[in-house]
Amino acid sequence: MDQDRRGFLQDAGKFILLTGAATLAWDYVVAGAPEQAPNYIATDHWWGMIIDIDKCIGSGNCVRACKAENDVPLEDGCFRTWVERYRVDPYDLDHPHVDSPDGGYDGFPEIDKPGDGMKVFFVPKLCNQCADSPCTQVCPVGATFVSPDGVILVDKSRCLGCRYCVQACPYGCRYIDPRTHTADKCTLCYHRITKGLTTACCETCPTGARQLVDLKNPKDPVHAFIRDHKIHVLKPNLATGSKVYYNGLDGVVR
Amino acid sequence: MGDRFRHARHVLRVGAVLGVGLVAFLIARWALIPSDFGVYGFYRAGALNESRALPIAYAGRTACLECHDGAYDPPEPEDETKARKLAVKTPLDPAKDNKHFRLPCEACHEPLQKHVDDSDKPVLKVASDGLCLGCHRTLVGRPKSQPQVVPADHKKSDDRTKAGCVSCHKPHWPKTEDE
Amino acid sequence: MGGVEGFIYPNEVELQWSILIVLYPFITGLVAGAFILASLERVFNVAAVRPTYRLALLTALAFLLVAPLPLQMHLGHPERSFEMYITPHRESAMAMFGFVYLWYLMGVLLLEIWFDYRKDLVLTWRASTGLKRMLYGALTLWSDDVSPQALRIDDKIGRFITIVGIPSAFLLHGYVGFIFGSVKANPWWSSPLMPVVFIFSAVVSGVAAVMLIYMVLCLLRRVPIDMLCLDTIAKYLFFAFLIDFSLEALDLIHRIYEAGESFGALDFMVRTRLFVSHIVVQICIGTLLPILMLAATQVMQFSEITRRRVYGTAGLLTLVGIFAMRWNVVIGGQLFSKSLLGYTTYKMGFATREGLLPALIIMVLPFVILAVLLRVLPPWGEEAHLARHKA
Numbered sequence: 001m002d003q004d005r006r007g008f009l010q011d012a013g014k015f016i017l018l019t020g021a022a023t024l025a026w027d028y029v030v031a032g033a034p035e036q037a038p039n040y041i042a043t044d045h046w047w048g049m050i051i052d053i054d055k056c057i058g059s060g061n062c063v064r065a066c067k068a069e070n071d072v073p074l075e076d077g078c079f080r081t082w083v084e085r086y087r088v089d090p091y092d093l094d095h096p097h098v099d100s101p102d103g104g105y106d107g108f109p110e111i112d113k114p115g116d117g118m119k120v121f122f123v124p125k126l127c128n129q130c131a132d133s134p135c136t137q138v139c140p141v142g143a144t145f146v147s148p149d150g151v152i153l154v155d156k157s158r159c160l161g162c163r164y165c166v167q168a169c170p171y172g173c174r175y176i177d178p179r180t181h182t183a184d185k186c187t188l189c190y191h192r193i194t195k196g197l198t199t200a201c202c203e204t205c206p207t208g209a210r211q212l213v214d215l216k217n218p219k220d221p222v223h224a225f226i227r228d229h230k231i232h233v234l235k236p237n238l239a240t241g242s243k244v245y246y247n248g249l250d251g252v253v254r
Numbered sequence: 255m256g257d258r259f260r261h262a263r264h265v266l267r268v269g270a271v272l273g274v275g276l277v278a279f280l281i282a283r284w285a286l287i288p289s290d291f292g293v294y295g296f297y298r299a300g301a302l303n304e305s306r307a308l309p310i311a312y313a314g315r316t317a318c319l320e321c322h323d324g325a326y327d328p329p330e331p332e333d334e335t336k337a338r339k340l341a342v343k344t345p346l347d348p349a350k351d352n353k354h355f356r357l358p359c360e361a362c363h364e365p366l367q368k369h370v371d372d373s374d375k376p377v378l379k380v381a382s383d384g385l386c387l388g389c390h391r392t393l394v395g396r397p398k399s400q401p402q403v404v405p406a407d408h409k410k411s412d413d414r415t416k417a418g419c420v421s422c423h424k425p426h427w428p429k430t431e432d433e
Numbered sequence: 434m435g436g437v438e439g440f441i442y443p444n445e446v447e448l449q450w451s452i453l454i455v456l457y458p459f460i461t462g463l464v465a466g467a468f469i470l471a472s473l474e475r476v477f478n479v480a481a482v483r484p485t486y487r488l489a490l491l492t493a494l495a496f497l498l499v500a501p502l503p504l505q506m507h508l509g510h511p512e513r514s515f516e517m518y519i520t521p522h523r524e525s526a527m528a529m530f531g532f533v534y535l536w537y538l539m540g541v542l543l544l545e546i547w548f549d550y551r552k553d554l555v556l557t558w559r560a561s562t563g564l565k566r567m568l569y570g571a572l573t574l575w576s577d578d579v580s581p582q583a584l585r586i587d588d589k590i591g592r593f594i595t596i597v598g599i600p601s602a603f604l605l606h607g608y609v610g611f612i613f614g615s616v617k618a619n620p621w622w623s624s625p626l627m628p629v630v631f632i633f634s635a636v637v638s639g640v641a642a643v644m645l646i647y648m649v650l651c652l653l654r655r656v657p658i659d660m661l662c663l664d665t666i667a668k669y670l671f672f673a674f675l676i677d678f679s680l681e682a683l684d685l686i687h688r689i690y691e692a693g694e695s696f697g698a699l700d701f702m703v704r705t706r707l708f709v710s711h712i713v714v715q716i717c718i719g720t721l722l723p724i725l726m727l728a729a730t731q732v733m734q735f736s737e738i739t740r741r742r743v744y745g746t747a748g749l750l751t752l753v754g755i756f757a758m759r760w761n762v763v764i765g766g767q768l769f770s771k772s773l774l775g776y777t778t779y780k781m782g783f784a785t786r787e788g789l790l791p792a793l794i795i796m797v798l799p800f801v802i803l804a805v806l807l808r809v810l811p812p813w814g815e816e817a818h819l820a821r822h823k824a
Contacts, residue, residue, distance in 0.1 A: 042302070057396045059389045061361055068365050069311045077446040084440075085395055094697075098440035098774055112394040120395030125442075134618060140528035141516040145297035147305075155301035158516060161509015163449040164527050170618035172442030172771050176449070181509030191308035200312050206361045206389050207400065238617055254772040261583040264576035265590065268547065271574065272539065283519045296522055 040194045042148040046216040047188055048243030049202070050225055051124055053250075055209035058083055058122035060107040062201035062210060067105070069189060069200035078175050079103040080186040081126040081201055087112060088119040088252050096252045123246075123253055124210060126201070127152060127173040127186035128234060131241030135165040135174060144183060150215075150243060151188045159183050170238050188212070215243065311365035318359040318366065321373070326355050329427050353401070354428050362425065386419040439775025448767045448779050451787040453503035455763045456795055458609045458631065459756055460500045465606040465632070466639010467493040468542070468598060473669065475595040481665035487812030488650070489643045490546050495803035497538055503795050504530075507787055526612045537605045541598040547572075548591040550810050552579050568809075606635045613762060620695035620773075621766040626684050633677040638755035640670045641748040646803070648745055660737055664730075667744050671727040674751070678720055681758075698773040706768050706776060711761045719754015723747040 066072060066081045083104030087097040097118075101108065104122075112118050129152055136144050136152060143159040146152055159182035166174040166183060177184040189199035197203070198212045213222035225231070225247070232249040233242040293299040319325065326348040348355050360366055362380055369375045383405070392402040409422075422430050437446065471489035473479045505511040514531075521528035547554075555577045558569035607628040613619075614627025644666045651658045688696060703711050726747040730740055764779050782788035 054397055055399075057389055057400045058393065061388075065312060065360070065365075070308075077444055079443045082443045087395075096774070098772065100440070100443055103443040107388055108393060108395075110393060114392070114394055116394065118394070122395055134616075138525045138527065138616070140522055140525045140530070141513075142291070142296040142298075142520050142522045143516075145295055145301075147302055148294055153301060153305050155298050155304075157301075157304075158298060158513065159510065160513050160516065162507075162527065163509075164525070164612075166444075166449050167767075168616050168618055170771060172444050175444040176509065187305060190305045192310060192312075194306045195310075197310070197312075197314050203312050203314055203358050204361045206357055208356060254774060261578055261580055262586050264551065264574060264578055264583065265586065267574040267576055268544065275539070279518070282515075286515070286519050291520060296520075 042194075044216060045149040045214050046243075047150045047193060048129060048213050048215050048222065048245065049126070049188070049199075050211050050213050050222055050231075050245045050247065052209045052211075052229075053121055053123060053246055053248035055207045056083070056122040056124055057207055057209075058085060058104065058108050059206055060104040061204040061206055062124055063103050063105045065200040065204035066186070069192075070187070072184075073178060075178070076102075078177065078184070080173070080184070081124065083108075084123045084125060084253075086119075086121055086123060086250065086253060088250070090117070090119060093252055098254075119250070121248075121250065123249070124201075125171065125173065125234075126244065127188070128171055128240065128242035128244045129186075129188055131243060132239065134168045134170065134238075134240060138164045138168040140164065147190070149194075151190050151193075152185070153187055153190060154183050154185065156180055156182045156184075170235050170240065213245075310367045312360050313365075313367040313370040315358045315360070317370050322359075325359070325426055326352050327427075328352070329424050351429065352427055354426060381418075381420045381425050383418050386423075386425075390419075436778030436780075437775065438777075439770070440772055441770035441775040441777050442772055445770050446777060448764070448777070450763055450767060451507065451779075452760075452764075452781055452789065452792045453507045453787050453795070455756075455759045456503045456792055457500065458606070458635075458763070459638070459759045460496050460503070460795075460799070461606045461609060462631070462635030462755065462759070463639045463642050464493045464497045464500065464537075465602040465635040466637065466641075467496070467643050468602045468639070469636050470640045470643050470666065470669070472595050472599050472602075475592060476599065479665060479669075481661050482669075484659045484662045485643055485647050485666065487549065487810075488647055489639075490542065490549070491803060491806045491810060491812060492643050492646055492799075493639075494542055494546060495799040495806055497534075497542060498802055499795060499799045501534065502798070503792075506791055506795075526608055526615055529608050533601075533605050533608055537598075537601050541594060541601045545591055545594045545598060546810065548587045548594065551587055552584060553811075555579050572809075603632050607632050613766070618771060619766050620693075621699055621769070622762065624684060626680060630677070630680045630684065633673060633680055634755050634758055636673045637670065637677050638752055640666060640673060641751040641755075644670065644744065645748045645752070648741065648748075650807075658741065660740070663744060664740070667727060667730060667740075667747075670748075670751070671724070671731060674720070674724050674727065678724060681720075695773055698769050702765065702769045702776060706778070707761055707765050710757050711765065715754050715757035715761055719750055719757050723750045723754065726750075 060083060062081055063079070063083060067074060070080060072078055072080055081103075082100055084098050084100045085104075085108050087099075089095075089097075099108070099111075104124075108122075112120060129150060131146075131150065133146060133152055136146055139145075140162060141158055141160060143155045144152065144165055145155070161176060161181045161183065163176060163183070166176065169185075174183055174185045176182065189197075189201075192199060193212060199210075202210045202212045211221070213225075214220045215222060222245070226245060229247040231245045231247050233240075233245060234249075234253070235242075288298050288300070290299040291297070294302070328346045328348070328351070362385060363377060364380070366377060369377055387405060389400070390402055392404045396402055467489045470482065471486050471493070474482050474486045505514065508514060517528055517531040518535075521531060551573065554569055554573045556579070558566060558573055558577065561569055610628030610631030613622040613631075614624050616622050644663065647666075648658060648663070688699070723746075726743050729735075730743055735743065767777075768779065769776050784790045
């Protein structure tokens with residue numbers, strides 16, 4: 001009985017305190033989509049991604065989802081994200097065997113048998129959304145840029161297709177769209193994350209190896225993740241300010 | 255002084271030609287730079303909105319669960335024996351007992367925003383061995399935490415009329431009674 | 434995947450910059466080098482090379498007019514290239530192209546040619562009729578002052594423009610070197626030496642080109658070659674080549690000695706996929722051999738005919754070598770993967786937009802333009818012009 005009355009009083013209190021729009025926002029927060037509230041202020045966010053190598057199973061879901069979500073051409077050489085498989089012989093660390101059949105679109109064929117002695121793991125890759133990005137630095141006309149919320153985008157109506165940005169990216173994440181003859185790359189599903197959704201690759205990852213993070217949000221799990229894991233970025237010596245943080249990235253990964 | 259300038263008039267003509275060119279360039283520049291260029295940085299601000307307005311293909315798990323919130327509940331037992339087995343066990347909590355609980359719907363189903371927008375559009379059944387094995391076949395490099403099978407060695411159903419992964423494992427509740 | 438060896442990032446399968454992008458630095462190099470040769474006489478008073486002064490300027494102009502063509506044919510959207518003029522991204526070396534090119538064309542080369550030729554243009558204007566008269570009138574901007582005072586002013590301005598033109602020529606071609614040299618993602622390109630190497634190889638190629646054109650034109654005009662001029666040009670070519678070779682050798686030695694992260698992958702690439710173009714063509718045939726030939730003419734006494742043949746051959750080999758250098762930089766820099774674990778190949782089409790055929794046409798075009806320029810602006814002075822008219 002006391003339980004019911006207390007519960008009732010709590011509900012009433014909540015109802016009185018949280019009026020109108022706040023109630024609506026509260027519903028969204030509870031539903032796990034806090035940003036779906038109408039106003040998206042770009043400067044409140046600083047987007048990145050965390051990728052846990054220890055969880056990636058090389059399913060290729062992310063590659064397929066990205067191509068479906070973003071209308072990426074299915075042909076060779078057009079990948080906004082891809083998965084690489086590293087096979088390392090512990091006696092020859094300088095020469096890892098790496099393959100990425102069709103970017104991992106159809107998963108990976110079996111090459112090693114368990115017990116072969118190779119160290120094998122999968123590395124999903126995408127645009128690192130660099131804070132000091134070399135690709136936006138070299139664009140001659142300002143057709144590629146860093147958005148106020150830290151996402152690197154391409155303005156397809158201004159891009160000349162000079163390909164300088166493709167040359168300048170150290171990670172090989174850019175390509176020229178053969179249909180529009182302009183540069184293209186992972187946009188961190190900007191059209192989704194600005195509406196409270198997560199990226200297509202994170203959405204379809206079966207093991208949660210990929211997770212979108214907002215570095216400006218104090219409640220985002222990325223801060224605890226960085227604190228509790230040994231994280232790496234790709235090619236740190238190039239000081240690109242990469243915002244894709246890997247857990248469990250072996251030193252042999254290029 | 256005047257003498258020097260008298261003989262320098264051709265220089266002034268060149269200067270005039272270059273000057274006209276410069277003015278024409280400045281006018282063209284003023285006319286052609288997009289009005290929203292440089293607002294947030296060295297780019298056309300409209301590009302941000304264009305990027306945001308692109309169509310969405312994947313609805314997201316949250317959207318699916320709004321209507322299908324029982325998707326991860328344990329399936330109805332098919333007969334008395336099984337029902338008794340389930341009743342004996344402690345109450346099932348999908349979050350703890352359903353290995354596929356965290357699996358996003360669209361990890362297996364195709365992009366479903368079209369279905370969310372218009373629920374008359376069907377959600378296709380996608381269960382097939384190829385789909386299951388895509389994540390669950392044994393592949394060197396997959397972490398040990400991932401359940402993996404070699405299909406040839408994996409336990410088959412006793413009933414020879416049944417075939418495929420789903421004959422024992424329901425996609426939304428993959429755990430079999432023997433586990 | 435034919436031609437791919439090892440592992441390359443999935444997006445690297447196709448080369449981004451084709452033979453057209455090899456041509457662009459080659460052409461602007463010829464422009465800069467030809468201009469430096471012209472400035473030898475105008476600014477540094479090396480009177481011996483006077484016979485090639487105007488020819489060098491016209492050669493520079495002919496190639497400069499063609500220079501934007503390979504770029505336009507390469508761009509995905511050439512119709513948007515004007516954006517480089519209205520919104521140049523100042524952090525990007527490539528954004529400088531529009532302004533450096535325009536400055537060099539309008540502010541340096543055209544002005545210098547105009548001030549040097551003005552007297553001849555006025556005289557031709559006065560002596561012509563009809564369409565030709567209209568053309569030359571326009572070229573002189575309808576000013577016919579050829580008094581000594583005016584000509585003195587022309588000379589002073591011309592000299593000043595040439596002085597300004599030297600750093601401008603270095604800028605025109607040096608920035609191309611910086612475009613490559615500043616890309617930290619590419620270890621084959623990233624080097625502070627890149628702009629300097631580009632400039633000196635430009636000087637070498639431009640001087641060699643003007644020398645060869647001069648020799649060919651003398652042959653066509655059945656006019657004896659000024660051997661003092663030729664010997665002087667060859668001497669400067671030799672010295673420029675020594676500097677260029679030293680710089681490239683320094684880069685190579687430095688890489689081999691330090692043997693950094695990328696060395697293994699690059700070394701393998703040079704030994705295999707780039708062996709012919711780099712070791713054989715660029716270094717042996719295109720650099721060492723012409724240097725040795727030119728050195729021989731400097732230290733030994735050869736007859737005039739032998740010297741002409743040596744210069745001609747060395748000049749041709751030089752041009753081949755400098756072209757190979759551009760090829761090895763541009764194409765070579767894209768043959769290896771940024772993962773440093775694999776290689777791809779360059780598939781050059783023939784009659785495609787960025788294929789061999791357009792490349793050949795682009796290389797022939799400057800000579801066609803030069804032929805026109807030689808008629809409109811004959812380099813061999815008023816006397817020679819009038820003499821030909823009489824005959």
